[in-house]
Amino acid sequence: MSAAARPLGRQLFAEGLGTAALLCAVIGSGIMAERLSAGNNGVALLANTLATVFALYVLIELLGPLSGAHFNPVVTLVLWSKGLFAQEAPARAATLFIVVQLLGAVAGAWLAHAMFDMSILQFSTKLRTGAGQWLAEAIATAGLILVVLRAPAGKAAAMVACYIGAAYWFTASTSFANPAAVMGRMLSDSFAGIAPVSAPGFVLSQVAGALVALGIDTMLGKQATPGDR
Numbered sequence: 001m002s003a004a005a006r007p008l009g010r011q012l013f014a015e016g017l018g019t020a021a022l023l024c025a026v027i028g029s030g031i032m033a034e035r036l037s038a039g040n041n042g043v044a045l046l047a048n049t050l051a052t053v054f055a056l057y058v059l060i061e062l063l064g065p066l067s068g069a070h071f072n073p074v075v076t077l078v079l080w081s082k083g084l085f086a087q088e089a090p091a092r093a094a095t096l097f098i099v100v101q102l103l104g105a106v107a108g109a110w111l112a113h114a115m116f117d118m119s120i121l122q123f124s125t126k127l128r129t130g131a132g133q134w135l136a137e138a139i140a141t142a143g144l145i146l147v148v149l150r151a152p153a154g155k156a157a158a159m160v161a162c163y164i165g166a167a168y169w170f171t172a173s174t175s176f177a178n179p180a181a182v183m184g185r186m187l188s189d190s191f192a193g194i195a196p197v198s199a200p201g202f203v204l205s206q207v208a209g210a211l212v213a214l215g216i217d218t219m220l221g222k223q224a225t226p227g228d229r
Contacts, residue, residue: 006066008093014067016100016107018059022071023108023184024115025055030192031116044191045168053165060157069157072178073098074210078145081214105184113188124186124193128173133198134205136171141209142216143167144177149217179203 029051033044060069070076079085080094087093110120143163151159167175176182176194182202185194194202 008087008096011067011093012096012100014063015070015097016104018063018067018069019071019101019104019180020108020111021059022052022055023105023181024111025108026052026181027109027184027188027190027192028112028115029055030188031112031118031190034191045174048192049165049168052168053161056164057157057161060160064157067097070097071101071104071180072144073101073180074141074178074206075145075148076101078149078210078214082149101180102183105180106187109184109187112190118190122187122189124189124195126189126193126198127195128198129201132172134173134201136173137176137202137205138209138212140167140171140173140175140177141206142213144175145210145213146216149213150220150223152223173202176202177206177209179206182206 026048030044030048033047033051037044037047059071063069068079070079076094076097080090083090085093113120113122144160144167147159147163148156164175164177167177176185179202182194182199185192186196186199
């Protein structure tokens, strides 16, 4: 059964669960990395990257057959805009996906705090702002959307995880590329956090990046099949 043919309630549960698990992995590994790295930010970022890559791959493989494993409002909006929500009410389904993704991100942040005996309710004080950060988020999101749209069948999980792992290091923003990630990380005053005042710039940049990716995807045209090469 394809993801689109699954009951909507089951898809929503998978999206909320997956987003919560992803943010718990991102924030929790950031907390652990910061505590163990003795102030070495490079080592902390490497540990945070590896945990995110592994978690993302597993979650996409595990939950992709149920919901498509978006875990990202921008991905959901892009797929909806391309008519890839095979629901009787695709706009409603996409809206509900985004709601549970955001709620899942909050739950994931709180769960990470609980595991590390931190205050559950908190806001990040880490400022991430400026033209370089915004450009980085646009580029990170554009690349992610292109991978989502053009990954060969059966290879999306590995390609998305690998791209995000690389983008942690080649982008100035460490590649959030996801408004739900911004939401969860905004609520964590930890290594992976982002101050609420910085969040709007990141989200707007992510939307801009997604629009760029849609344009590039259109210009690239239909993907070649093995027989076309």
